Amino acid sequence: MATHNVESEVTGSVWKVQVEVGDNVAEGDVILILESMKMEIPVESPADGTVAELRVQPEEAVQEDQVVAVIES
Amino acid sequence: MSWAEEVEELKRRRELAKQQGGPEGIAKQHGYGRMTIRERIDTLLDKGSFQEQGKATAVPDYDDEDNFLGFVPANYVLGFGRIDDRRVVVGGEDFTLKGGSPNAAGLRKSIYAEHLAIQYKIPLVRMLEGGGGSVKSSGKRGGSSGGDSVFSEPRFKVIADAMGEVPVVSMAGGAVAGFPAGRMAASHFSVMSADTAQILVAGPKVVERALGVDMTKDELGGAHIHAKSGVVDNVATNETEALMQSRRFLSYLPSSVHQRTPRYPCDDSSERMEKDLLDVVPRDSRSVFNMREVIEMIVDLDSFFEMGKDFGRSQIVGLARIDGQPVGILANNNRVYAGAMTAEAAQKYRRFVELCDTFHVPVVNFIDQPGFMIGPEAEKKGTIRYGMAAVAAAAQATMPWCAIQVHKGFGVATAAHYAPNAYVLAWPSVESGALPLEGGVAVAFHREIEAADDPIAKRTEIEERLRAARSPFPRAESFGVHELIDPRETRPTLCQWIDWIQPQLDELKGPVKFSMRP
Secondary structure: OOEEEEEOOOOEEEEEEOOOOOOEEOOOOEEEEEEEOOEEEEEEOOOOEEEEEEOOOOOOEEOOOOEEEEEEO | OOOHHHHHHHHHHHHHHHOOOHHHHHHHHHHOOOOOHHHHHHHHOOOOOOEEEOOOOEEEEEOOOOOEEEEEEOOEEEEEEEEOOEEEEEEEEOOOOHHHOOOHHHHHHHHHHHHHHHHHOOOEEEEEEEOOOOHHHHOOOOOOOOOOOOOOOOOOHHHHHHOOOOOEEEEEEEEEEOHHHHHHHOOOEEEEEOOOOEEEOOOHHHHHHHHOOOOOHHHHHOHHHHHHHOOOOEEEOOHHHHHHHHHHHHHOOOOOOOOOOOOOOOOOOOOOOOHHHHHOOOOOOOEOOOHHHHHHHHOOOOOOEEEOOOOOOOEEEEEEEEOOEEEEEEEEOOOOHHHOEOHHHHHHHHHHHHHHHHOOOOEEEEEEEOOEOOOHHHHHOOHHHHHHHHHHHHHOOOOOEEEEEEEEEEOHHHHHHOOOOOEEEEOOOOEEEOOOHHHHHHHHOHHHHHHOOOHHHHHHHHHHHHHHHOOOHHHHHOOOOOEEOOHHHHHHHHHHHHHHOHHHHHHOOOOOOOOOOO
């Protein structure tokens, strides 16, 4: 089993979380949407797998390169 | 008396040079999963095209009692070869000998590689591995020579000069530290193999001694570090791919600044119009779109070669072809900070503009620029200085330039997207001004907003009113752009432009005033 960190490419705040722990996701599926520089930035799954961890909640601030979720495959 | 004896000895020495560090040294190199320098050269070049220079270079080796042991080949291999049938200079440290740290003849050859490329006006490909100087060499019996003479030319001048004369590519196949790491950075294109290479100013032992930090060389300077630091342009999965990327990069450039950019036959139709371009930019300006897909739809099929993807990620740069003509591509990536120009993106932008200017490669710029990056981090990084360096590079650029206003174009940063005499196209989705509507309204109408019973509702109302009044037509009516186009017409329009600029490209030769620096 491999774990994949889902990292935010930008500093911003969490607008919507689109999945729950335990959900199956495919590579490219949107895990959550951030708001940054007045745009809605989707953060996508780097791999097919299951959502093992969600480390942020709506309205929470995130930093560039922060791990926001973990996918297991 | 003939010279048979000397000729025999010469043959022996040439053979010796090919033995490199002997079967043991080669096995050790292979044991680390790395190619030898001669294998790298053979992989890079057109088959059988290597013509070695300084085949018999060697240094005499003595043991601690000064007994002569024999000759050790120079640990730098140098020569001419061909890539896609065009001549290049290639060179690299032989890591099977003394860890690649230069012996006297090796150092001379490594420096001569740069001279050779400039003299013969052909690209230089360095395949780097090794650690630069060693204190051992200065502590030897007889002492050191005390360095170069006071009147000798600085050793690094030729390295800097080369970047204004010929394409310089560096590939890291193993650990590269010190002087060779400097060479890596002093390149138009650099690539490291993810599985075997590290790039370090200084290795773990030196770092531990100076800073008390215990880290492996991979933790210090592995591919995961330098893809994001911007020290290398690209990361390849292995050495072979790194060498193939080096070949590909060179295909877009002339052999030197004294030639025009090449042009290739093209079997992708100049009339191809991708229908998806019509709705690729969302009407809602808060929604993102994929700029890389836009580029791929417009340039010749499979011709886009992106550089530095993970550094300054809000800006996309790379080489491509349009109707067979190599071009530099600049494009904002709205998925990262809305495509804002960060300090890193600005450095990437400036270097790329200088690369294209140096080699007279025309530029096509897809603009979706919300402005310089803002906020506390951006201020601390000195964004405006790097940003203005990018603006200056574009403003003084001399190559043909096409600017396509795709979406946003706000603030001073937008000036970086226009060179003198640019051909300017706009899509109907274009928005521009001093400030984006949202932030701009908050500033310009702050009294009115603060005086309202419901300030947020008031702000939204003003934003909506101004947004409704926005239209792409005035800029076409006033000749503020050359053409307002259907996005699907972008490729045919660019192919026409490529045809128009051919006489300019024929004329644009020689060194430029501001060539690329590391």
